[in-house]
Amino acid sequence: MRIPEDLERRARRPGLNYLTELLEGIGRGVLSLLNDIGGITTLGFTIVRWAVRPPYRVQNFFAQLDFVGVGSTFIVALTGTFSGMVFAYQTSGAFRIFNAESLVGPTVAITITRELSPVFSSLMVTMRAVSAMCTELGTMRVTEQIDALETMAVNPIHYLLVPRVMAGLIMVPVLVVVFDTAGMSGAYFVAVGVQGISAGTFINRTQQWLVSSDFTEGLIKGAVFGLTVVLIGCYKGYNAAGGAKGVGQATTQAMVASALSIFILDYIVGVILH
Amino acid sequence: MTSKPAVIEVIDLYKSFGDNQVLRGIKLKVEEGSTCVILGASGSGKTVLLKHLIALLKPDRGHVLIDGQDIVPLEAEDLAKVRTKFGMVFQGAALFDSMTVYENVSFPLREHRKLKEAEMRQIVREKLAIVNLKGIEDEYPAQLSGGMRKRVGLARAIVLDPKIVLYDEPTTGLDPITTAYVDEMILDAKRQLGVTSVVISHDIASAFKVADNVAFLFDGVIVEQGPPQRLRNSQQPQVKLFLQTWFGKN
Numbered sequence: 266m267r268i269p270e271d272l273e274r275r276a277r278r279p280g281l282n283y284l285t286e287l288l289e290g291i292g293r294g295v296l297s298l299l300n301d302i303g304g305i306t307t308l309g310f311t312i313v314r315w316a317v318r319p320p321y322r323v324q325n326f327f328a329q330l331d332f333v334g335v336g337s338t339f340i341v342a343l344t345g346t347f348s349g350m351v352f353a354y355q356t357s358g359a360f361r362i363f364n365a366e367s368l369v370g371p372t373v374a375i376t377i378t379r380e381l382s383p384v385f386s387s388l389m390v391t392m393r394a395v396s397a398m399c400t401e402l403g404t405m406r407v408t409e410q411i412d413a414l415e416t417m418a419v420n421p422i423h424y425l426l427v428p429r430v431m432a433g434l435i436m437v438p439v440l441v442v443v444f445d446t447a448g449m450s451g452a453y454f455v456a457v458g459v460q461g462i463s464a465g466t467f468i469n470r471t472q473q474w475l476v477s478s479d480f481t482e483g484l485i486k487g488a489v490f491g492l493t494v495v496l497i498g499c500y501k502g503y504n505a506a507g508g509a510k511g512v513g514q515a516t517t518q519a520m521v522a523s524a525l526s527i528f529i530l531d532y533i534v535g536v537i538l539h
Numbered sequence: 540m541t542s543k544p545a546v547i548e549v550i551d552l553y554k555s556f557g558d559n560q561v562l563r564g565i566k567l568k569v570e571e572g573s574t575c576v577i578l579g580a581s582g583s584g585k586t587v588l589l590k591h592l593i594a595l596l597k598p599d600r601g602h603v604l605i606d607g608q609d610i611v612p613l614e615a616e617d618l619a620k621v622r623t624k625f626g627m628v629f630q631g632a633a634l635f636d637s638m639t640v641y642e643n644v645s646f647p648l649r650e651h652r653k654l655k656e657a658e659m660r661q662i663v664r665e666k667l668a669i670v671n672l673k674g675i676e677d678e679y680p681a682q683l684s685g686g687m688r689k690r691v692g693l694a695r696a697i698v699l700d701p702k703i704v705l706y707d708e709p710t711t712g713l714d715p716i717t718t719a720y721v722d723e724m725i726l727d728a729k730r731q732l733g734v735t736s737v738v739i740s741h742d743i744a745s746a747f748k749v750a751d752n753v754a755f756l757f758d759g760v761i762v763e764q765g766p767p768q769r770l771r772n773s774q775q776p777q778v779k780l781f782l783q784t785w786f787g788k789n
Contacts, residue, residue: 405635413633416593416705417647417695418622420615 334436349451371474402502437491552601626696
């Protein structure tokens with residue numbers, strides 16, 4: 266029996282083949298990543314260009330504000346409450362060792378407003394709203410509904426993407442405020458009600474240490490993360506191909522890319538703001 | 540006999556996706572008020588050709604003239620103006636599944652005409668009557684059968700009284716009775732509205748029923764075109780083989 270040449274060559278030099286395949290895989294991954302970054306950036310600029318053009322679809326815009334913002338309020342508030350509670354519980358235990366329970370309030374407040382709030386709010390929006398957006402747009406793409414819009418002389422970016430991206434940009438900072446409020450309420454309940462720290466100490470120390478720029482930093486991060494995750498979801502859904510499987514893959518990729526972007530941007534924006 | 544002016548003219552159209560050369564120099568003319576059926580086997584490039592007619596795809600080279608205007612170099616805003624001349628019926632109807640039938644059919648009116656709700660409702664009723672549908676305005680696409688969805692798709696396509704209607708495989712996946720009904724629907728649209736139609740199909744019976752002209756696409760090239768009778772008598776081996784599958788049985 267004749268052994269195919271390719272298999273014979275592979276069998277002779279398995280190490281080299283493995284290395285070649287590894288490098289090819291890395292190369293493909295890098296090219297795909299660069300392609301996605303380029304595509305998302307271009308889409309972002311296209312959306313800005315279309316956002317200022319009439320007709321202004323106010324109804325679509327409010328529907329997206331409702332979907333992204335109002336629809337996420339409950340889970341963001343719940344996440345915020347429990348994050349604040351657990352953080353207050355852990356820090357009060359640790360600070361008690363050093364007799365520094367008075368610092369629980371400001372520590373929790375600064376951490377929540379600067380970091381936890383924008384990161385967790387964006388993650389919640391990613392899981393709840395961006396996944397749905399990506400799937401909806403992907404389904405519209407593979408069932409030719411987006412082509413249908415074009416044939417009816419309606420620009421799909423203007424009609425579908427502009428309201429979604431605007432909603433992400435506006436509503437995630439609003440959700441950050443919701444998270445801040447819920448998180449601090451949860452922290453207060455645990456620190457004062459459960460751990461026995463004095464209410465006055467908790468509030469006074471928090472007021473003493475927390476400055477407005479901490480709060481602003483959270484809002485800026487929320488806007489950046491909100492814009493980014495919605496853009497990623499829209500890009501992946503809008504360019505989905507290959508039927509139901511393709512839509513599923515697009516949504517998975519959008520979720521992973523969005524979550525990673527939040528953590529990477531958190532570091533970059535944090536460094537820039539300081 | 541003088542021929543009518545060409546509403547659609549395709550000149551030397553080439554399109555490839557990667558290494559796959561799909562269209563190889565298409566030449567096609569569709570006269571005003573006529574129905575042209577583009578016939579061909581699956582994978583012959585029919586849908587790709589249709590998408591070029593309404594600029595959903597850009598060719599690698601070649602020209603697509605609509606009323607004498609080359610639409611290939613046009614940008615989004617100018618393309619939008621050209622597209623208002625078209626209505627398109629998609630293979631799967633492509634109705635917006637989050638909207639009711641009324642919202643689907645009235646969508647182009649809402650986008651391009653400033654009409655009162657009552658006027659829109661009247662127009663939608665009229666267009667649904669043309670495709671023999673009534674009382675389904677509040678239903679969602681998921682509640683309709685395949686044939687009904689296609690008919691709603693046609694009602695949406697003709698709601699702005701377009702000059703040209705494109706049909707992408709209108710009878711695929713339908714039973715013989717619904718197929719016959721969809722054929723009648725295409726003929727009615729032509730008779731009642733005087734539209735120029737381009738129909739993509741591999742359904743030979745339907746093609747011969749609705750067509751004024753048939754173009755046979757094989758491997759990205761139109762190898763035969765003319766009235767249905769000309770195709771029947773064609774000596775092109777690909778056409779003969781394709782038609783034998785149907786005429787052999789009928």
